[in-house]
Amino acid sequence: MLLVKKFGGTSVADAECIRRVAQRVREDADAGHSIVVVVSAMGKTTDRLISLAQEVNGDPHDREYDQLLSTGEQITISLLAMALHALGVEAVSMTGPQAGIKTDDSHTKAKITAIEPERVQENLNDGKVVIVAGFQGLNPSSDVATLGRGGSDLTAVAMAAALKAERCQIFTDVDGVYTADPRVVGPARKQTMVSFDEMLELASMGAKVLQSRSVEFAKKYGVELEVLSSFEHKPGTLVKEVSDMEDVLVRGVAADKNQAKVTLRGVKDTPGIAARIFTAVAQAGVNVDVIVQNVSDHGETDISFTVPREDIKRVRELLTAMSELELREIQYDDSIAKVSLVGVGMRSHTGVASEMFKALSENQINIQMISTSEIRVSVVINEGLADTACRALHTAFGLDAEPTAS
Ligand code: ASP
Ligand code: MG
Numbered sequence: 001m002l003l004v005k006k007f008g009g010t011s012v013a014d015a016e017c018i019r020r021v022a023q024r025v026r027e028d029a030d031a032g033h034s035i036v037v038v039v040s041a042m043g044k045t046t047d048r049l050i051s052l053a054q055e056v057n058g059d060p061h062d063r064e065y066d067q068l069l070s071t072g073e074q075i076t077i078s079l080l081a082m083a084l085h086a087l088g089v090e091a092v093s094m095t096g097p098q099a100g101i102k103t104d105d106s107h108t109k110a111k112i113t114a115i116e117p118e119r120v121q122e123n124l125n126d127g128k129v130v131i132v133a134g135f136q137g138l139n140p141s142s143d144v145a146t147l148g149r150g151g152s153d154l155t156a157v158a159m160a161a162a163l164k165a166e167r168c169q170i171f172t173d174v175d176g177v178y179t180a181d182p183r184v185v186g187p188a189r190k191q192t193m194v195s196f197d198e199m200l201e202l203a204s205m206g207a208k209v210l211q212s213r214s215v216e217f218a219k220k221y222g223v224e225l226e227v228l229s230s231f232e233h234k235p236g237t238l239v240k241e242v243s244d245m246e247d248v249l250v251r252g253v254a255a256d257k258n259q260a261k262v263t264l265r266g267v268k269d270t271p272g273i274a275a276r277i278f279t280a281v282a283q284a285g286v287n288v289d290v291i292v293q294n295v296s297d298h299g300e301t302d303i304s305f306t307v308p309r310e311d312i313k314r315v316r317e318l319l320t321a322m323s324e325l326e327l328r329e330i331q332y333d334d335s336i337a338k339v340s341l342v343g344v345g346m347r348s349h350t351g352v353a354s355e356m357f358k359a360l361s362e363n364q365i366n367i368q369m370i371s372t373s374e375i376r377v378s379v380v381i382n383e384g385l386a387d388t389a390c391r392a393l394h395t396a397f398g399l400d401a402e403p404t405a406s
Contacts, residue, residue: 006156041072062107096136150211175229176237193244266328337386
């Protein structure tokens, strides 16, 4: 069986962790499996590299930023190869470019455009464990590009798809996907299975177990994922197509504290204005999430929207430069959180939103914005109330108790 196994930063944080990963890989190799291992940078290496960059230049060029960040994963691959050699396992390390991972030219959040896995395949055929650096690939200018934070998950899924691996296992510091963040919600429970769509919503809503782009990719190419603990030997959570799963109403609660709210006051209420604003924001590579526009008053309206907190500086610069909009005021609020309920059962049931608002009101939590999808209801609230909201919703939707078999 061909396995792609991905180990995140905490799983390879120091030499001892790396030896433990090597041991675990050896068990699978001894069992006769072909193995590709994808690794992240050790511990907080990527964060450290980012702050180093900031110390020498507050606004580094994207190319150099990627050049720097990609080194984190390169440390891990070579060390893991050495650790496997020490156990007598044949292994070879490869950077993203060496492994044939091609990207587009958008530095710092590049998309994978193709994988040419021949070299990886040859080494697998020779019976070697192939260790691939996550989070990077080669762009059209033959420069190294990184895939965005958490991008090693994407490397693993894309590799699994390209090699038609039987399974893609994501080893991490949590042992699966929970009904809520167990550090915040005491009674949170580990799920046996979640659907791709639910995982996608949960991931993009701030459940940081898997990077959302990796889940999209897995869904598109039908790569079954397993999220499991790198520290314990026990089953994790399977992420797969929904067909054979029970349609629960609410699968989980997630909070995203990484958003900021922008409010534009006195926006001219004429066709084309919103298009101008959001085209500019999109062209700056900023993902807008929730958008709310008020009713018009004397030809003017207010528009609020949320963006990732890290992009607020970019958005601020861009909106300030658009003086032709003649806005009355622009407000920024980075003390918000988005709390979401997710479940495929919402496709066929009503009343989730009203139940949610009721539970929030009973806890005196004010709702600033609301957005929904087919299988999700999200509210933007004050960041300081996010934990309370998660606990209240977890209880209100019956997630505290084990589900009864249906
Ligand atoms: N090292 C990168 C990060 O910290 C990629 C990853 O870990 O997935 O975001
Ligand atoms: Mg990660």
